[in-house]
Amino acid sequence: MIDTYATVESILNAKEKRAQRQNELLARFGDVSLVSLSLAIPGLLKLSHSAVVIFDIAVSEIRLLLAREAVTLLAFESTLERSGAEGIFTCKAHSDVLKKLTCQIEEAHPLGRFMDIDVLNAQGKSLSREAFGYSKRRCLLCGNEAKICARSQTHSYEALHRYIDVSVQTYAWKQSMALWCKRAMKTEVELTPKPGLVDQENSGAHRDMDISTFYASIEAIVPFTERFLEEAYRYANEEPKGAFSRLRRIGLECESAMFEATRGVNTHKGMIFCLALFCGAIGRLKARNESFTCKALQTEIQALCAHLVEADLLRQKPHSAGMRFFEETGSLGIRGVAQSGFALVFETSLPFFRERCERFGEENALKQTLLLLMSIVDDSTLWSRGGLEGLAFVKNEARHLLHVSLRPQDLDEVLKRFDQTMIAKNLSPGGSADLLALTWLLSRIVES
Amino acid sequence: MNTLHVDIQPAHAGTLESSDAFVRVMPNDRAGVEIELESSVAEIYGDAIEASVLQTVLAMNVDRVKVMIQDKGALDFVIKARVQTALLRALGVSEPDWSTL
Numbered sequence: 001m002i003d004t005y006a007t008v009e010s011i012l013n014a015k016e017k018r019a020q021r022q023n024e025l026l027a028r029f030g031d032v033s034l035v036s037l038s039l040a041i042p043g044l045l046k047l048s049h050s051a052v053v054i055f056d057i058a059v060s061e062i063r064l065l066l067a068r069e070a071v072t073l074l075a076f077e078s079t080l081e082r083s084g085a086e087g088i089f090t091c092k093a094h095s096d097v098l099k100k101l102t103c104q105i106e107e108a109h110p111l112g113r114f115m116d117i118d119v120l121n122a123q124g125k126s127l128s129r130e131a132f133g134y135s136k137r138r139c140l141l142c143g144n145e146a147k148i149c150a151r152s153q154t155h156s157y158e159a160l161h162r163y164i165d166v167s168v169q170t171y172a173w174k175q176s177m178a179l180w181c182k183r184a185m186k187t188e189v190e191l192t193p194k195p196g197l198v199d200q201e202n203s204g205a206h207r208d209m210d211i212s213t214f215y216a217s218i219e220a221i222v223p224f225t226e227r228f229l230e231e232a233y234r235y236a237n238e239e240p241k242g243a244f245s246r247l248r249r250i251g252l253e254c255e256s257a258m259f260e261a262t263r264g265v266n267t268h269k270g271m272i273f274c275l276a277l278f279c280g281a282i283g284r285l286k287a288r289n290e291s292f293t294c295k296a297l298q299t300e301i302q303a304l305c306a307h308l309v310e311a312d313l314l315r316q317k318p319h320s321a322g323m324r325f326f327e328e329t330g331s332l333g334i335r336g337v338a339q340s341g342f343a344l345v346f347e348t349s350l351p352f353f354r355e356r357c358e359r360f361g362e363e364n365a366l367k368q369t370l371l372l373l374m375s376i377v378d379d380s381t382l383w384s385r386g387g388l389e390g391l392a393f394v395k396n397e398a399r400h401l402l403h404v405s406l407r408p409q410d411l412d413e414v415l416k417r418f419d420q421t422m423i424a425k426n427l428s429p430g431g432s433a434d435l436l437a438l439t440w441l442l443s444r445i446v447e448s
Numbered sequence: 449m450n451t452l453h454v455d456i457q458p459a460h461a462g463t464l465e466s467s468d469a470f471v472r473v474m475p476n477d478r479a480g481v482e483i484e485l486e487s488s489v490a491e492i493y494g495d496a497i498e499a500s501v502l503q504t505v506l507a508m509n510v511d512r513v514k515v516m517i518q519d520k521g522a523l524d525f526v527i528k529a530r531v532q533t534a535l536l537r538a539l540g541v542s543e544p545d546w547s548t549l
Contacts, residue, residue, distance in 0.1 A: 008525065008526075009529075012468075012526065012529055012530070015462070015463045015465055015468050016461070016462065016463060018463070018465070019463040019464075116465075116466060118465065118466075126464055126465070136488070137466075147466075147488060147489050147521030148489060148492065150467065150521060150523060151521070151523060151524070153523075
């Protein structure tokens with residue numbers, strides 16, 4: 001839904017619905033004030049990636065402020081629709097006090113200009129900024145009065161959105177990157193149908209999880225992606241080996257948070273490992289003011305993982321599927337993929353995905369890329385459930401489907417049949433799913 | 449030629465949020481269209497807004513009507529849409545026809 005356009009009709013309806021909802025809340029709670037948050041995003045692309053980042057920041061700023069001022073928050077509700085992101089805080093506090101405080105956020109926060117924080121008193125009247133000594137809102141680009149620039153269409157929507165994106169990149173790059181990670185995980189799990197994997201239709205070959213387990217897991221992981229980025233950025237001068245240890249420590253915390261959210265089910269352990277490395281590389285590049293090219297990211301990850309195979313696989317007793325996989329088959333698994341700087345993704349799945357995207361659109365391209373990954377990855381998740389025989393079956397079958405019998409319009413039928421076969425054989429290509437999410441992530445963040 | 453609508457009920461559309469307009473329509477004793485505009489940009493755009501409101505009302509063949517607009521910096525097509533929706537509600541039509549805009 002993020003980055004898709006709204007219709008004029010849906011935007012106008014959303015405004016009326018919001019006004020109606022405000023009246024309902026005032027009628028239900030009586031003597032309260034409302035803080036109603038929406039965003040000042042011009043045009044029909046109301047729910048852009050940047051808009052969601054700004055919205056999340058605005059919500060936490062308002063929460064922080066309410067807590068600091070010891071304001072009782074009676075209810076909070078938020079909706080993210082194509083027509084825009086909005087939230088309503090029902091507060092037990094005088095509306096004047098709330099307006100003064102929220103004006104400060106609008107004025108002082110570097111992204112405050114994009115926040116529209118209305119305060120309504122118990123009678124439903126919206127308080128004006130001018131009554132509290134603040135000026136009318138200025139245009140994002142030229143500093144003239146906003147309403148005048150808007151009416152005369154002085155600036156193009158492209159220029160306005162570019163300005164919003166640049167502001168987010170400047171003041172909230174970590175939150176923005178964390179949202180890309182979150183969207184990558186959601187894109188992967190929501191892709192349907194997928195052979196053997198949890199999707200919107202079924203739980204594939206898994207009996208202990210479904211898509212809601214994945215949503216809970218994603219929510220638990222996202223705050224840690226920001227911590228990976230922050231830690232890597234702050235200690236960017238440290239040599240890679242030390243940086244890797246820092247990332248691994250946070251990664252283990254992240255794993256515990258995931259297991260807590262899923263009640264002990266392993267949904268994203270491999271993904272956390274990969275995200276730690278990517279976020280680590282991104283944080284280090286950002287600190288050196290380097291751009292996120294394929295080459296720079298790959299080199300940085302190689303440096304972070306330089307000792308990984310040796311340290312983990314050659315010197316330790318195996319205590320994970322990936323380690324047992326190595327001991328029994330000699331395959332380096334995900335650690336080998338990581339130590340190569342994810343060459344498999346940068347050199348194979350990413351170019352493939354981009355090319356298929358152009359020809360078939362994103363969803364179809366994702367499904368084809370999943371088959372591609374399944375046909376080449378030594379996936380320890382497959383091996384742990386089906387042994388070498390299961391792994392070989394999946395690789396051969398995926399290769400056959402992708403290269404021999406594939407007609408794009410039949411893809412869903414083919415995948416559904418493959419799904420049934422894999423469920424019957426209790427096989428799940430969890431490693432390929434992680435690499436698919438990473439492929440999508442890179443397609444969005446890599447600069448050429 | 450469509451018939452002139454003169455039998456309307458009071459109705460409203462829109463909100464008082466920024467970038468929106470709150471539009472009320474009600475029957476009027478006098479023939480014609482009476483427009484009352486309250487806008488923070490009235491000095492610069494008042495005439496243009498009134499002209500496009502009048503055009504919208506005439507296009508819908510409504511007569512003996514008073515249109516009150518509280519504009520909060522809405523774009524032209526938003527004001528038109530709000531006026532049209534208010535009039536459709538005043539006429540008892542639930543689904544607006546966006547294609548006439």
